[in-house]
Amino acid sequence: MSENKASNRMWGGRFASGPDAVMEAINASISFDRKLYAQDIRGSLAHAAMLAQTGIISAEEEKKIAHGLNTILSEIERGDFTFSTRLEDIHMNVEARLAELVGPVAGKLHTARSRNDQVGVDFRLWVKEELQRVDAALTGLIEAFLTRAEEHAASVMPGFTHLQAAQPVTFGHHLMAYVEMFGRDRSRVCDAIERLDECPLGAAALAGTGFPIDRHMTAAALGFREPTRNSIDTVSDRDFALEFLSTAAICATHLSRLAEEIVIWSTPQFGFVRLSDAFSTGSSIMPQKKNPDAAELIRAKTGRVNGHLMALLTVMKGLPLAYSKDMQEDKEAVFDAAETLDLMLAAMTGMVGDMDVNKQAMKKAAGAGFSTATDLADWLVREAGLPFREAHHVTGRAVALAEERKCGLEKLPLETLKQIHPAIHDGVYSVLSVANSVKSRTSYGGTAPAEVRRQIRAWRKRLKRDATRAKNR
Numbered sequence: 001m002s003e004n005k006a007s008n009r010m011w012g013g014r015f016a017s018g019p020d021a022v023m024e025a026i027n028a029s030i031s032f033d034r035k036l037y038a039q040d041i042r043g044s045l046a047h048a049a050m051l052a053q054t055g056i057i058s059a060e061e062e063k064k065i066a067h068g069l070n071t072i073l074s075e076i077e078r079g080d081f082t083f084s085t086r087l088e089d090i091h092m093n094v095e096a097r098l099a100e101l102v103g104p105v106a107g108k109l110h111t112a113r114s115r116n117d118q119v120g121v122d123f124r125l126w127v128k129e130e131l132q133r134v135d136a137a138l139t140g141l142i143e144a145f146l147t148r149a150e151e152h153a154a155s156v157m158p159g160f161t162h163l164q165a166a167q168p169v170t171f172g173h174h175l176m177a178y179v180e181m182f183g184r185d186r187s188r189v190c191d192a193i194e195r196l197d198e199c200p201l202g203a204a205a206l207a208g209t210g211f212p213i214d215r216h217m218t219a220a221a222l223g224f225r226e227p228t229r230n231s232i233d234t235v236s237d238r239d240f241a242l243e244f245l246s247t248a249a250i251c252a253t254h255l256s257r258l259a260e261e262i263v264i265w266s267t268p269q270f271g272f273v274r275l276s277d278a279f280s281t282g283s284s285i286m287p288q289k290k291n292p293d294a295a296e297l298i299r300a301k302t303g304r305v306n307g308h309l310m311a312l313l314t315v316m317k318g319l320p321l322a323y324s325k326d327m328q329e330d331k332e333a334v335f336d337a338a339e340t341l342d343l344m345l346a347a348m349t350g351m352v353g354d355m356d357v358n359k360q361a362m363k364k365a366a367g368a369g370f371s372t373a374t375d376l377a378d379w380l381v382r383e384a385g386l387p388f389r390e391a392h393h394v395t396g397r398a399v400a401l402a403e404e405r406k407c408g409l410e411k412l413p414l415e416t417l418k419q420i421h422p423a424i425h426d427g428v429y430s431v432l433s434v435a436n437s438v439k440s441r442t443s444y445g446g447t448a449p450a451e452v453r454r455q456i457r458a459w460r461k462r463l464k465r466d467a468t469r470a471k472n473r
Contacts, residue, residue: 027325028085030093032332039125040090041073043118046221047201048109054212056112061105068101069094090122091115112211113204116235116323120200123331125222127244128193130338135189137345138182138251139463144352145182149175150456154449156434157272157362158371167374168366168434171357173447176455178258183459185251192247196240199224203234206322236322238312241330245309248341249302255344256302259295262351266292270365274356279347294351298344305340308333366434370399370409375431375440384423394421408432 045066052062072094075081087093092115099106152171159169199219202209208231215227228234265272279294312333315326373395380391397420402409410432417424430436442448445455 024085027088029089029328029331030083030085030087032335033090033119033122034083034093035331035335036090036119036122036126037076037094038073039122039129040094040118041069042125043121043201043222044069044094044109046218047113049221050214050217051108051111053217054214056211056213057105057108061108064102064105065098065109068098068106071101072097089115089119091118112209112213113201114206114235116205117200117203117231120203120235120237121222123334124196124198124200124224124240127240127334128196130334131189131193131244131247134248134251134338134341134345135186137342137349138186138189139466141345141349141352142179142182142186142459142463144349145175145179146456146459148172148352148357149179149452152357152359153452153456154438155357155359155362156366156438158366158368159447165365165368165371168371168437169441169447170438170449170452171359171362172449172452172456175352176452176459178254179455179459181254181257182251183462185247185254188247188250192240192243195243197225198228199226200228200234202227203231206232206235232322236319236324236327238316238327238330241334242309242312242316244334245305245312245337248337249306249309252302252305252341252344255348256299258348259298262295262355263292263299266290266295271358271361272365273358275351276354276356278354279351294347298347301340301344305337308337363434367408370402372409372432372434372437373399375437376409376428379428379431380421380423383425383427384421386421386423 048057048062048065048069051057052059057065072081075097081093081097083093084096087096095106095110098109149172152175153173155171156168157171157174158165159167159174199215199222201218201222202213202215219225219227228237262273262275264270266275275290275292275294280290280292312330315329319326376398377388377391377395380386380394381388384391386394398409398412398417401416401420402412405412410429414424414426414428417428431440439448442451445451
């Protein structure tokens, strides 16, 4: 067979000659969609079994096809398979090799399907598996946070707004804020799996098929909840890829916020944490430097993940129904975002697990900037019966006086405080210390150590419950 006829085989008799080299280069996707080989073969095995079950092909033909597909799977996994750009994509590479192994019966495998629904099922399977990996990685990260939060449930630190010291909190409470963020990421992952859990096989090119196929059989065989319900939407849908990228971008943003805090906390000016050598690098010229490069790279890689989301949104925004070749641009974005997010999650889990926390530096900083001023205002409301606005004004005068004297609020003499407002008595000192301020914040979700420990216990129960449900599915 001539080269032109060989390269033309997949298109049939419509084209007299093969593609130009440039067209071949821009059209081929095998350089990246080979990553879908396992899902492609899995989908083809399910399709062949269904064709045999419905009598569209014979049991003997299905047996030959299945043997050939499993042989190809072994070849790819051993590294013995040769991928060809002339065959465009993973589907045609597998089909061409299948023909070499089992002969003309290989051509029957494509009965009642198109590459449009074939790539849909391959890609959904891959994204579903990646979401499950992300869920496991997020669970590991949350567990690392819970361990450190329990260790530091009573370790005081400054809480910030506008990156200015605001009120004292505990380091455990601060870490639990990230548990909530990554918990929502897990929720988004589960929601995304629920929405994509529909099988595209049987939609064919865009209109379905006249063959008596059983779409529920292939859906069940591939672990999908059910088949898709509209063939046009099926082959043109990439919401599942967009949702994966959106979930990845939000999660990466949370990782980036934490990375930024680690960068700040590890500076000598803060000195709250020290990263291990495993997640730091030195300087080629300044021997004293210990740079938080892992955190900085997580912060930077977030832009890469966000960029992939915007790229695919832009690809999809102008496409008429149903399938267009533009949609081939979906996979590189998702594959790279997934690989990037996996690495970010692994690096952050490692950093959280082994960073050294300087409790003394945090405690010292927690008392700076008159961080218990709100506690004084609240005390004036509770104990002296002042309206909050008046209490706020009185507290402001106390802060100005402490600032003038270059001391903390707790160092102001009682006589001085009584001059600001006569209702103040010595009981006020019970709220002006950082430790007492933190202990007093006992509202649900507050920073009091007892409340932090309660939330840690609740999260551990939730993770255990989720693990049990996953095992029973």
